[in-house]
Amino acid sequence: MKPRLFTPGPTPVPESIMLRMAQPIIHHRTVEFQKALHDVGEGLGYLFRTSQPVMTLTSSGTGAMEAALVNTLSAGDEIIFVNAGKFGERWGEIAGVYGIVAHEITIEWGTAVTAEQVLEALGKHPSVKAICLTHSETSTGVFTDVQAIAAALRPGFQGLIIVDGITAVGAHEMRFDDWDLDVVVTGSQKGLMIPPGLAFIVLSERAWKSAESSTLPKFYFDLKLAKKAFATDDTPWTPAVTLVLGVADALAMIREEGIENVWNRHARMASALRAGVAAVGLQPYGNPPSNAVTAVMLPEKGEEFSSLMKKKYRITMAAGQEQLKGKIFRLSHLGYYDEADMLAVLYAIESALSDIGHQYTSGAGLAAAQKVFNGGR
DSSP states (O other): OEEEEEESOOOOOOOHHHHHHTOOOOOSSHHHHHHHHHHHHHHHHHHHHHSEEEEEESSSSHHHHHHHHHHHHHOOOOOEESSSSSHHEEEEEEEETOOEEEEEOOOOTTTTOOHHHHHHHHHOTTOOOOEEEEETTTTTTEEOOOOHHHHHHHTTTSSSSEOOTTBTTTTBOOOOTTTTTTTEETTTTTTTOHHHHHHHEOOHHHHHHHHHHSSOOOOOTOHHHHHHHHHTTSSOOOOOOOHHHHHHHHHHHHHOOHHHHHHHHHHHHHHHHHHHHTTTOEEEEOOBBOEEEEEEESSHHHHHHHHHHHSSSSSEEEEEOOTTTTTEEEEOOOOOOOOOOOOHHHHHHHHHHTTTTOOOOOOHHHHHHHHHTTTTT
């Protein structure tokens, strides 16, 4: 059977982009590459809904998370971060390395932090310089309403609102300027539909002002250098040339579809997949659910089910992490997916469930998904 990738990173790469990246390499200090970088900058501004420069870094998304902190804060500064999953934890881990005092909001994995909880934490720690949020927690499949939290914080809070949008940008609505956010990051192998290796970061005027007084060490991730290079369609260091050319085409695809249509497509596929797994007696995990990745409780004989999905039905899905290992599986609908992909993975799920003797009505998952796609009919 044809192998299919349903992990929340890397995600599938469009065939046209693979062909573009297979062309002969070009030098990064040429007019041709500067044109591609210019197009990428414009496309990223459209994606993030911002007039601020969105800079391209040759790193994973974690590199952009680190850049977000080291460029805007100093040792001894205080932040609030939310531990609601493996990637929310990462804000605290990075902060600890650099001597930033990190106050943790700990909530049950599988749930999302509320504006009230953030405001309560801010009341206990009024001197914090930044609040770090995770828009889509990949490890649990949970969505956090960053827009609502930012609205509740402003205008009273004049510190920084820093957002990990690594699996959210491209799947969920993101309006950087309108929501008065300060830093948002994402990665290439998610909603941007290219292989791992690039990260993207945008800073507000407030964040750039904070960067003027930041004393944390930085060299490769010095965003002042990146911003200066951005102004001339350049990069301070050697970029991943092939990936930049690929993402230029990916951003053009997103713009052609229309960003609102992209958001709506992700919401529709997520709803259909959740309806499908529920219809065959599986329990979706995490609330409110992300439009980027769906987490599902493993059925009885979960290890056998997972093995069948991979070896017999050639579906690569993501397992649970940390405390959720052996308890959930995760399926992506982030980036280059359409309705037929959701039906394909539901067919595989139904078939694997039948193989392990799970009781369900044959075709129920496919029918439930199709009903969503048909507008409830």
